Amino acid sequence: MKFFIDTANLNDIREAQGLGILDGVTTNPSLMAKEGITGTDNILKHYVDICNIVEGDVSAEVNATDYEGMVREGEQLADLHPQIVVKLPMTKDGVRACKYFSDKGIKTNVTLVFSAGQAILAAKAGATYVSPFVGRLDDISTDGLNLIQEIREIYDNYGYETEILAASVRHTMHIVNCAKIGADVMTGPLSAILGLLKHPLTDIGLAQFIADYQKGNQ
Ligand code: G3P
Numbered sequence: 231m232k233f234f235i236d237t238a239n240l241n242d243i244r245e246a247q248g249l250g251i252l253d254g255v256t257t258n259p260s261l262m263a264k265e266g267i268t269g270t271d272n273i274l275k276h277y278v279d280i281c282n283i284v285e286g287d288v289s290a291e292v293n294a295t296d297y298e299g300m301v302r303e304g305e306q307l308a309d310l311h312p313q314i315v316v317k318l319p320m321t322k323d324g325v326r327a328c329k330y331f332s333d334k335g336i337k338t339n340v341t342l343v344f345s346a347g348q349a350i351l352a353a354k355a356g357a358t359y360v361s362p363f364v365g366r367l368d369d370i371s372t373d374g375l376n377l378i379q380e381i382r383e384i385y386d387n388y389g390y391e392t393e394i395l396a397a398s399v400r401h402t403m404h405i406v407n408c409a410k411i412g413a414d415v416m417t418g419p420l421s422a423i424l425g426l427l428k429h430p431l432t433d434i435g436l437a438q439f440i441a442d443y444q445k446g447n448q
Pocket of ligand 1: 236256257258261363365366397398399400417
């Protein structure tokens with residue numbers, strides 16, 4: 231399973247990249263705003279900064295809601311850097327724009343996906359990635375991981391090449407369960423990724439090893 235980090239925070243991206251386990255980055259307008267990155271020029275520059283830190287795909291989201299606007303904005307984003315993936319919302323215009331970009335060989339990520347039906351449409355439109363939001367479904371008492379499982383089954387039935395990018399991942403068990411189900415990619419915050427490191431027996435065992443090593447060196 232590929233690991234993407236879901237943030238526009240350059241320090242978090244650098245830290246995950248430094249670990250050597252990062253495969254890409256996803257962002258959205260809310261994550262940009264959270265970092266105080268506003269205004270088109272600043273946002274475009276920030277995408278390039280992110281691409282210069284990581285080696286993998288970097289999803290950059292369009293803000294237009296109409297087909298022509300999405301195509302215009304998506305082309306501008308794709309021209310920024312070869313690592314850019316054009317992120318489009320799951321709407322009628324977004325699906326049309328996805329087909330436009332996939333026909334041109336430009337990578338796409340269809341976002342705000344909350345049902346298996348929407349995921350089928352994204353695959354039919356040739357999306358590179360489909361982003362079902364696990365955490366936001368959990369937030370409304372619906373099993374977000376169940377959606378990942380449904381999409382996995384449907385995509386496998388037909389050999390769809392669209393990669394399932396489990397998004398809105400919030401914690402370590404989301405990551406572990408996405409891996410068990412067979413999501414192609416997960417994207418989550420640095421805290422969820424670093425959470426995978428934690429086990430009290432590792433800490434206790436390491437403290438013991440250090441203590442025993444020091445006995446022999448006193
Ligand atoms: O990848 C989608 C993500 O940014 C949404 O996450 O935690 O705001 O639901 P969250």
